[in-house]
Amino acid sequence: MTRPRFRFPDGFHWGAATSAYQIEGSPLADGAGPSIWQRFAHTPGMMANGDTGDIACDHYHRYKADVQLMRALGLQGYRFSINWARVLPEGTGRVNPKGLDFYSRLVDELLENGIAPNATLFHWDLPAALDDRGGWLNRDVAHWFAEYAEVMFKALDDRVPRWATLNEPWVVTDGGYLHGALAPGHRSKYEAPIAAHNLMRASGAGIQAYRAHGKHEIGVVFNIEPKYPHSDSAEDLAATRRAHAYMNQQFADPALLGSYPPELKEIFGDAWPEFPADDLKLTHQKVDFVGINYYTRAVVKHDPNAYPLKAVPVPQPNKTYTETGWEVFEQGLTDTLTWFKERYGNIPLYITENGSAFYDPPVVENGELDDPLRTNYLRKHLKALHDAIEAGVNLKGYYAWSLMDNLEWSLGFSKRFGLYHVDFATQQRTPKASAKLYAQVIESNGSVL
Numbered sequence: 001m002t003r004p005r006f007r008f009p010d011g012f013h014w015g016a017a018t019s020a021y022q023i024e025g026s027p028l029a030d031g032a033g034p035s036i037w038q039r040f041a042h043t044p045g046m047m048a049n050g051d052t053g054d055i056a057c058d059h060y061h062r063y064k065a066d067v068q069l070m071r072a073l074g075l076q077g078y079r080f081s082i083n084w085a086r087v088l089p090e091g092t093g094r095v096n097p098k099g100l101d102f103y104s105r106l107v108d109e110l111l112e113n114g115i116a117p118n119a120t121l122f123h124w125d126l127p128a129a130l131d132d133r134g135g136w137l138n139r140d141v142a143h144w145f146a147e148y149a150e151v152m153f154k155a156l157d158d159r160v161p162r163w164a165t166l167n168e169p170w171v172v173t174d175g176g177y178l179h180g181a182l183a184p185g186h187r188s189k190y191e192a193p194i195a196a197h198n199l200m201r202a203s204g205a206g207i208q209a210y211r212a213h214g215k216h217e218i219g220v221v222f223n224i225e226p227k228y229p230h231s232d233s234a235e236d237l238a239a240t241r242r243a244h245a246y247m248n249q250q251f252a253d254p255a256l257l258g259s260y261p262p263e264l265k266e267i268f269g270d271a272w273p274e275f276p277a278d279d280l281k282l283t284h285q286k287v288d289f290v291g292i293n294y295y296t297r298a299v300v301k302h303d304p305n306a307y308p309l310k311a312v313p314v315p316q317p318n319k320t321y322t323e324t325g326w327e328v329f330e331q332g333l334t335d336t337l338t339w340f341k342e343r344y345g346n347i348p349l350y351i352t353e354n355g356s357a358f359y360d361p362p363v364v365e366n367g368e369l370d371d372p373l374r375t376n377y378l379r380k381h382l383k384a385l386h387d388a389i390e391a392g393v394n395l396k397g398y399y400a401w402s403l404m405d406n407l408e409w410s411l412g413f414s415k416r417f418g419l420y421h422v423d424f425a426t427q428q429r430t431p432k433a434s435a436k437l438y439a440q441v442i443e444s445n446g447s448v449l
C-alpha cells in the first residue's frame with residue numbers, strides 16, 4: 001500500500017499553544033504580582049475596546065476542563081507560558097507558593113491526560129517590579145531571569161520535558177521599546193537594541209542555568225517572517241535585506257551564531273551600541289531545539305521615509321488576508337524552514353505557533369462552528385510543513401496557535417485565532433471545524449490532508 005502523500009514521520013509531535021496573560025485571567029490572584037501587561041492593559045487607550053486580561057479565558061480556574069478540550073483533539077503536547085510575576089511577585093527573591101502550585105497542578109493535569117507539557121518561561125509578561133528597576137534595559141535582567149528559570153526548573157523539570165526561555169523577543173523590542181504599541185510602551189530607537197541584546201543575554205543565562213539543573217530539553221522561540229523583494233532593483237533588494245536582518249536574524253544570529261548581522265548597525269546608526277564582546281559568548285549557548293512561529297510573509301520595497309528600516313511591506317493583490325492583516329502565504333513556511341536550516345544548521349525545529357485570525361460567524365451547528373477560512377489556512381500550512389520535511393528539514397513537531405480564542409494583546413478579544421471558539425460572556429468553549437480537521441490530522445498523522 002502506498003504511503004499517503006502527506007503522512008508525517010512516525011513520532012511527529014502534534015500540539016497547540018497559548019500564553020499566560022492571554023488566557024489565564026486572575027493576574028493578581030493568590031499573591032501574584034502585577035506584570036507590565038497588567039499595567040499596560042489598565043492604561044487608558046492602550047487596548048482595543050478597553051479589553052484586559054483580568055478574566056480572559058479564566059483558564060486559571062478552568063484549566064482542568066481546558067485540558068479535556070486538548071484531550072478531545074488528541075493533542076500530544078501543550079505549549080503554555082508561565083507568568084513570572086505569579087511565581088516571583090517582585091520578579092526576584094520571594095517565591096509565591098500558590099503561584100508555583102498553579103503551574104504544578106496544570107502540569108500534573110496534562111500528564112494525567114497523556115499530554116506533554118511544553119513550558120515557555122517568558123511570553124512578554126515581565127514582572128512590573130523588574131520594569132521599575134529598568135526591566136530589559138538593565139543588564140542585571142540576565143541574572144534576574146536566570147534566578148527565575150532556576151526556580152522553575154527545580155520545581156517542574158521532573159515533569160516538563162521541553163522548555164523555552166523566550167517567546168518572540170523581536171515583538172518585545174519592536175512593539176514594546178521601538179514603536180510603543182505593546183507593553184511597556186516605550187518609543188526609542190536607542191532603547192530597542194539594548195532591550196534586544198539583554199533579552200538574548202537573559203536567554204543565554206537561562207540556558208546555562210538549565211545545563212546546571214535540567215534533565216530534558218531547552219530552546220528558544222523566534223518569530224520568523226520571510227521577506228521577498230517587491231522588485232529586483234538594488235534599492236528594494238537592500239531594503240529586503242535590512243528587513244530580513246532586523247526581524248529574522250537580530251535574535252537568531254546572537255543565539256545560534258554568536259554574532260550580529262552587519263545590517264543592524266546600518267539600521268540603528270548611532271543608536272547601535274558597542275556591546276561587550278563577552279556578551280556574545282553568553283548569548284551563544286547550545287540549544288536542544290528552536291521554536292519557530294510562522295504566520296505570514298512580507299513583500300518589501302525601499303521607502304526612505306520609513307523608520308527605522310527605510311523599508312515597507314507591499315500589499316499583494318488578489319490574495320487572502322487575515323483579520324490581523326496578514327497575507328495567507330503557505331510557501332513562506334516552507335521557505336522559512338529551509339532558510340533556517342541553511343543558515344543555522346540541522347538543529348531540531350518545532351513550529352511553536354502557526355494559525356490565523358478570521359471573523360467567525362458564531363453559528364453553531366451539530367455542536368461545532370464552521371470556520372472555512374481558518375480550516376483552509378491550516379490545511380495549506382500543514383501541507384507546506386510536509387514539503388519542508390521532504391526537503392530535509394529536521395522538523396519535530398507543530399503547535400497550532402491557538403487552542404482557543406484569547407486576548408490578542410493590544411488588539412483585545414477582537415482577533416480570534418482559536419481552534420475552540422470562546423464566548424467571553426459565558427466562557428463557553430465551542431470546537432470550530434478547524435478543530436475537527438486538526439483532530440483528524442493528529443489521529444492520522446497527516447494522512448487526511
Ligand SMILES: N#[N+]C[C@@H]1[C@@H](O)[C@H](O)[C@@H](O)[C@@H]2O[C@H]12
Nearest residue numbers: 019167168293324353401408
Ligand atoms: N498576533 N498574533 C498571534 C500570536 C500572538 O497571540 C502570540 O502571543 C505571539 O507569540 C505571536 O504573535 C503571534
